[in-house]
Amino acid sequence: MGRQISRGATDFIFQLEGEAGPALFEQLRPFLSVPGYTVEPKFRSDPEWELYRQHYPSAFHEHTMTNRALQAELRGMGDRLKRRRVIDHVALFRAAVSAEEAARTLRRRGFRIDELEGSDESGSWALRFHRKERCDGGRPDAFTAEILEAIEPNDGVYDGWGCAVGR
Known part of the structure; x- marks a missing residue:
């Protein structure tokens, strides 16, 4: 969906249906290993798409x-x-x-x-x-x-x- 850069970190934001996040992260884990960087996945339910509305234009x-x-x-x-x-x-x-x-x-x-x-x-x-x-x-x-x-x-x-x- 997008990315946000602040306080020395880059957050990649994905909007997925249902509970697909953890399974997708496990599939992508081998590609996310970059020396000097830490990947910390966070998942939250957002059925009303509030995060999307906060980050995208009117x-x-x-x-x-x-x-x-x-x-x-x-x-x-x-x-x-x-x-x-x-x-x-x-x-x-x-x-x-x-x-x-x-x-x-x-x-x-x-x-x-x-x-x-x-x-x-x-x-x-x-x-x-x-x-x-x-x-x-x-x-x-x-x-x-x-x-x-x-x-x-x-x-x-x-x-x-x-x-x-x-x-």
């Missing part, structure tokens, strides 16, 4: 990383990111009433809202919405924050944005 920060990658992809295709164009967004919800509440908030913020797409086999409702924007610099982070403020209180998950290449 939804906003995950999206900012995705925003940088999408901007680089667009730039690589010759996009002029400063050019305004319609940006398409998708958010997923477990309940139609939650999606409808988020849609009202997004509409007040200037987004054009498509008709809510019915529940699929996973039970999710898809809300598609659009607004004319530029996608240069920190603008995607700004609209991402605005969108998350509208959908997270309604138990929504932002699936991200896309657009046509603006040349």
Whole structure:
């Protein structure tokens, strides 16, 4: 899952299902013998994934990383990111009433809202919405924050944005 370096030690953190930790450590023990270093395994149950949530970025920060990658992809295709164009967004919800509440908030913020797409086999409702924007610099982070403020209180998950290449 990750590593943490502090106070002269490196902690490698793994998230495993059930009680797999001790057995996995025994399998890896021959590979972990490094002169001058001590390996001290520690195991703890974490069924709510609290440790994961403490060490990994929030939804906003995950999206900012995705925003940088999408901007680089667009730039690589010759996009002029400063050019305004319609940006398409998708958010997923477990309940139609939650999606409808988020849609009202997004509409007040200037987004054009498509008709809510019915529940699929996973039970999710898809809300598609659009607004004319530029996608240069920190603008995607700004609209991402605005969108998350509208959908997270309604138990929504932002699936991200896309657009046509603006040349």
